[in-house]
Amino acid sequence: MSAEFLLASMVFLIILSGIIGIAEERSKSVYSIQESVEARIIAEKVAQSLEDAYSGGNGHELIVEMSPSINGRDYRVKINSSGVLVDMGSRNCFSTYLAPRVTGPKHTEKNIVLYPSKRYRITHQRDEDGNHFLVIQETI
Amino acid sequence: MDYQGQISIEFMMIMATIPMMLLLMATFTCESSELTLAMAAARNGATQGASLDSLAVYPDQAFSNYSQKNQRLLLPSRVQILGIEYQNQGYNPVYQKTKIQIRAYASDPTLKTREDKNCMGERINYYIRKSIAGTFQTDHMSNSVFNPAFSHRYYYTTADVKWC
Numbered sequence: 662m663s664a665e666f667l668l669a670s671m672v673f674l675i676i677l678s679g680i681i682g683i684a685e686e687r688s689k690s691v692y693s694i695q696e697s698v699e700a701r702i703i704a705e706k707v708a709q710s711l712e713d714a715y716s717g718g719n720g721h722e723l724i725v726e727m728s729p730s731i732n733g734r735d736y737r738v739k740i741n742s743s744g745v746l747v748d749m750g751s752r753n754c755f756s757t758y759l760a761p762r763v764t765g766p767k768h769t770e771k772n773i774v775l776y777p778s779k780r781y782r783i784t785h786q787r788d789e790d791g792n793h794f795l796v797i798q799e800t801i
Numbered sequence: 802m803d804y805q806g807q808i809s810i811e812f813m814m815i816m817a818t819i820p821m822m823l824l825l826m827a828t829f830t831c832e833s834s835e836l837t838l839a840m841a842a843a844r845n846g847a848t849q850g851a852s853l854d855s856l857a858v859y860p861d862q863a864f865s866n867y868s869q870k871n872q873r874l875l876l877p878s879r880v881q882i883l884g885i886e887y888q889n890q891g892y893n894p895v896y897q898k899t900k901i902q903i904r905a906y907a908s909d910p911t912l913k914t915r916e917d918k919n920c921m922g923e924r925i926n927y928y929i930r931k932s933i934a935g936t937f938q939t940d941h942m943s944n945s946v947f948n949p950a951f952s953h954r955y956y957y958t959t960a961d962v963k964w965c
Binding site for chain 1 (some may be wrong): 819820824826827830831834835838840841845846848849852853856857858859860861864868875876877910932935936937938
């Protein structure tokens, strides 16, 4: 083998190792962005469902179906008076909704947790005082 | 007269010069390729940072901080990276490497306050440094925020993101 060939191979390998590093980082970056997009979609979907149920008026109901995972990761959706929080363990995503009160089947819950792969029914109801609220309960 | 096994003096000189030139070229190529790769990694990191800022998906600690002080940042925004440039700030004997300072230019018409822009800028810079450290596999040499990030001949810091 000639010296030129060895040197050219060395330069090629150095450049190639760098390109592999870049490709690996870009792949990680795409994975991370994909995960964030999925989390954002879930947060917006739940918030949008709450707003749809509220704007539909008393008695309106709809079903929201939760994704089995976020890019293969487990997650929880936590709803309280301030908004919808998608909790992926180490990362979080938040969205707001315009509805006066959201509660669970007992009508007293202030924090509701939605789990992956479950279906939830959101119902718009009104109490004796005429106050509107949304009830979220698991359904089949 | 036997001419077998003899080569000309010109051929010998050429054969001696070419490897030297190649060696020099290889050295220059390695240096410039390292910086080119670092800038490609920086662009990749900036894009990732801008995307994650735009989607408003944050790690626990950042989320908790923003919940208290920068609630606007919890909602999606439209961060765009306009450009990235670097400045060679010379050899640093402490690190025994050349210092490169990277500055990103970004825009987001939805962010109004200086504090919000600073927070977003810090996240973009974090992803720039992280991407460089990841590309050169020098994560172990840096601290938790990858400041500074290292490659073989250079170390990298980030200047405040300039918002346009």
